[in-house]
Amino acid sequence: MIKEVIVVEGKDDIQAVKRAVDAQMICTSGMGITKDTIIKIQRASERCGIIILTDPDYPGERIRSIISQKVKNCKQAYVTKSQARCKKTGKIGVEYANPEDIIKALEGAKAEHKTYEVVFTEFDLMQWNLVGPPAGNKRREKLGNILGIGKTNAKQFLRRLNAYDISKEEVEKGLAQLEGSEKVCN
Numbered sequence: 001m002i003k004e005v006i007v008v009e010g011k012d013d014i015q016a017v018k019r020a021v022d023a024q025m026i027c028t029s030g031m032g033i034t035k036d037t038i039i040k041i042q043r044a045s046e047r048c049g050i051i052i053l054t055d056p057d058y059p060g061e062r063i064r065s066i067i068s069q070k071v072k073n074c075k076q077a078y079v080t081k082s083q084a085r086c087k088k089t090g091k092i093g094v095e096y097a098n099p100e101d102i103i104k105a106l107e108g109a110k111a112e113h114k115t116y117e118v119v120f121t122e123f124d125l126m127q128w129n130l131v132g133p134p135a136g137n138k139r140r141e142k143l144g145n146i147l148g149i150g151k152t153n154a155k156q157f158l159r160r161l162n163a164y165d166i167s168k169e170e171v172e173k174g175l176a177q178l179e180g181s182e183k184v185c186n
Contacts, residue, residue, distance in 0.1 A: 001163070003112040004049035004075060007041055009063060012095035017053065020099035021106060024163045026050075026150075028067075031059050036150075038070050043148035045071050047164045051109045053077040053102070055093045056084050077109035119168070120161045125154055128175060139178060146174040 002023035008014055014025050026044060028037055044050050052067055052074050054060035068074050083101040084092050094102070125131050130140040131154045141151045147170065149160040161171070 001114055002051075002106065003114040004051045005041075005044040005163075006077070006106070007050050007052045007054075007067060008094060009054050009060060010093075010095070013053070013055075013093065016095045016097060016099075017102055020102035021111075024048075024160060028054075028063055031063065033063060033066060038067070040148070040150045041067060042071050044164070045073060047148075047166075049073065049075065049112070051075040051077050051106060051111055053079070053094060053105060053109075056081045057092050060094075075109040075111070077105040077111070079105050118162055119166075120158055120171070122154075122158065125158060128171075130154065130157065142181070143171075143174050143178050146177055147171070 002021050005024045005026055006017055007026050007028065008017060009028050009030050011027060014027060017023060017025060024044070026037065026041055041050055050067075050071065052064050054064045056079060064076070068076075079094060079097045079101050081092055084094055084097045086093070086096040097105075122131075125136075125140075128139070128143075130136050130143065136154075140154065140157055144150050144152060144157060144160075147161075147166060149157070149164060149166070152160060160166075
């Protein structure tokens with residue numbers, strides 16, 4: 001597993017990177033990158049580092065520049081236009097790069113590998129009432145915001161808890177904060 005979180009532009013890029021490596025990813029949704037996404041990237045950078053892997057075109061370079069200006073210590077991974085060109089349509093994007101080229105790009109960025117240590121399990125999510133619609137989904141979203149790991153489904157939430165090296169103490173503090181806010185709202 002790659003230690004750093006890989007920042008990509010779109011969902012198709014996520015699928016391409018998943019074919020190459022095991023890693024956590026954040027999607028910018030192209031040029032629609034929001035303040036919330038920047039905050040998520042900043043928090044990921046602080047916890048485990050980030051690697052920016054955007055398309056080798058103007059919008060991709062613009063996104064890379066925006067993130068690099070707002071987030072410290074970004075590692076940069078690059079695929080070339082020829083590596084990222086779709087043979088059928090001629091379009092350019094990370095989603096068209098083959099797994100070997102993505103791996104080379106990440107190696108060039110000095111991606112670090114780590115073993116995946118499971119600290120949290122599905123049982124924990126059930127105990128904390130973080131699964132099952134609608135209440136579990138809302139609690140998971142709120143706790144994700146408190147912990148800085150964003151809104152995700154239960155499976156991805158669990159992966160992020162473990163991949164971001166979040167401690168049990170951090171989760172307990174977040175749950176206490178969540179419980180306090182729910183009491184105020186009721």
